Amino acid sequence: MVEDKLLGAGGVKVFANGGEDGTVRLWSLSSSGKRGQQALKATLYGHQKPVSLMSVAGHKPSLLVTMSRDSKVRVWDTNTSSAVRSSCCVGMTSLPGAPVDMKCDEALLYIAAGSSVVVVDLRTMRKVNTVAICQPKLYSFAIMPSKSLICTGGFGKALLWDIRRSQEASKPKAVTELDGHIGSVTLLHMDPYKIVTGGLGDNFVNAWEIDTGKQTNSLLCNRPELGNTNIGCSAMAVNACRIATTSYGESQGLVSFRDFSGAVRPTSSKCNDDEQEADVWKFWGTQTYSDSDGSNE
Structure with a gap:
């Protein structure tokens, strides 16, 4: 380590x-x-x-x-x-439970272990609060202190939590479910614009709007010709509008790098001709990006 x-x-x-x-x-x-x-x-x-x-x-x-x-x-x-x-x-x-991850925010230590995320004050080494509970167990954890948000990866979905609400409640409740994954969500990324989730049992990594929890993109981790074969995402790295993923399988693996910084138009739109607003797939850096012109695998 x-x-x-x-x-x-x-x-x-x-x-x-x-x-x-x-x-x-x-x-x-x-x-x-x-x-x-x-x-x-x-x-x-x-x-x-x-x-x-x-x-x-x-x-x-x-x-x-x-x-x-x-x-x-x-x-x-x-x-x-x-x-x-x-x-x-x-x-x-x-703490009880197997360790998953931990993050420091100033003098507070957020520890994900077992099925919960607890806060420890490093000045006193005392537990301050439990800010998330994810049954039956946690698989991953990320935090965005500037927005008072944490995200936990569970089985088939991730959960978004508001730290301020969790501190005020006797039992914390998630504010949003990021649903739709196959298997456990073992990979998490958070930044001021987005949440990105993935896992070993899923061919796709998904991107979500951090303020609304709305899904805004789904990126394939393996080659399209392989279809829904037993190849999932084993690792992921996100830096602004760039994302790298690695997949695994019985016979082969794939490293994919996407750079959305040069993208200028959306990859797809769900709007009909009669609709006024488009619901488009997107990826962010400091602005909205898409995959059609900025993908490099």
Whole structure:
């Protein structure tokens, strides 16, 4: 497990990775000397199971949050001079259920585990609230703090939750269902414009309007000539108006890259001649894009 954000507010930058042996290693990007010797800054001990999730705290970039497969959470202060063994562990907690994902928003830690998403205050390591419940289990999780929204992937659908409503209610309720997938929704992306969902059992990834939950596109992950064969989406990466997907199958796989930045017209329209407004398929960057002129596979 490798954390994709760097630790440290300035000066020396550090990245972290977690191992199957439960250790966390900190690597300095500005180290000199032989590879593998000077680059290793510290090894942190404390987890008893493999480290499966990592996140850098939003309110203090020297804090690293790690979660192991037994759902034990530890917070490490990587600026501590004696950053060896467990001496720089500054907080611990544990949660029920298998870990799915976790995200930091300032001093709050959102943890998806088992069938729920809970909020932990990193300053006190106490549970603040449960903001989502997805039965029978969660498969994926994403958050858009600027819109106070989170999204959870379940079986056959994803659910959109308003954090503010969930905090006020005794039992959180989803505001929108993003329905129509085959199998579990294991892949999720959220940005200010859209939600993109996919999974291992589905040939398509779907795009949804983040403000309304309305489906606005469905992109095939495999080759059209293969039809509805047992090939699903195994990985997905979205950056503004660009999306890459990988599919899998018994005999072959496919990597597909679509760039909508040059698209100028919609791929399809559901409007009839008598209708005033078109319900068009679209994809977004900072504006509306479509697939007809901007697709590259």
